[in-house]
Amino acid sequence: xxxxxxxxxxxxxxxxxxxxxxAVSGYPYSSNCIGWFRQAPGEEREGVAVxxxxxxxxxxxxxxxxxxxxxxxxxxxxxTVYLQMNSxxxxxxxxxxxxxxxAALMVVAGRIRPxxxxxxxxxxxxxxx
Numbered sequence: 001x002x003x004x005x006x007x008x009x010x011x012x013x014x015x016x017x018x019x020x021x022x023a024v025s026g027y028p029y030s031s032n033c034i035g036w037f038r039q040a041p042g043e044e045r046e047g048v049a050v051x052x053x054x055x056x057x058x059x060x061x062x063x064x065x066x067x068x069x070x071x072x073x074x075x076x077x078x079x080t081v082y083l084q085m086n087s088x089x090x091x092x093x094x095x096x097x098x099x100x101x102x103a104a105l106m107v108v109a110g111r112i113r114p115x116x117x118x119x120x121x122x123x124x125x126x127x128x129x
Contacts (some may be wrong), residue, residue, distance in 0.1 A: 002026040002118050003098070006098045009123030012088055018125060020083040022098030028078070033103035034081045036070065036113055038094035038125075045097070047112025051081060052103040059107050088127045095122040 008020040024034055048068060049060045055072035069084040081098065099106075101116035115117030 002100065004100055004118050004120035005099050006096065006120040006123040009096060009125045011126040011128065014089055014127055014129050015083070016088050016127070017086045018088065019085070020067075020096055020098075020125075021125060022081045022083075022100065022120060023078055024098070024100050024118075025078040027100050031101050032079070033106045034072070034079065034098065034100050035106055035112060035116070036081075036083045037099060038092075038096045040098070043094075045114050047106075047114065048096070049083060050103070050106055050112055052107075057103075059110070059112060061112060062093040085125070088125075090127045090129045093125060093127050095124050097122045 003025045005023045012018055033050055033052035036048040037045050038044040038048050049070040051058050051070045051072050058070050067087045071082045074078045098120040099116035100118045105115040
């Protein structure tokens with residue numbers, strides 16, 4: 001049974017940092033793509049960053065490059081993906097979701113798409129000015 005569990009959300013002032021964690025178990029890491037998406041109230045869910053090829057390849061939303069970094073640790077039965085978020089802005093406030101799927105569907109023409117197989121429950125990030 002696949003499980004996707006996020007942690008690490010919270011409240012921070014503008015300019016601060018947060019690190020989100022996502023533990024994915026029961027999904028063969030050799031073929032998976034794990035990504036972060038976010039959704040603000042009244043907005044569509046958007047791709048933030050994904051990582052695949054066992055952690056060797058990453059893709060970011062253009063607007064977030066340089067501030068967000070995605071990384072991956074591989075264990076025997078669990079893959080943990082981190083999203084380090086620096087220089088946070090109030091517009092980064094959203095619910096952040098981790099998801100697992102296949103890179104061929106999640107990354108198309110350089111864009112991150114929410115075409116995933118499994119979603120986590122989400123974790124709230126609030127950035128105050």
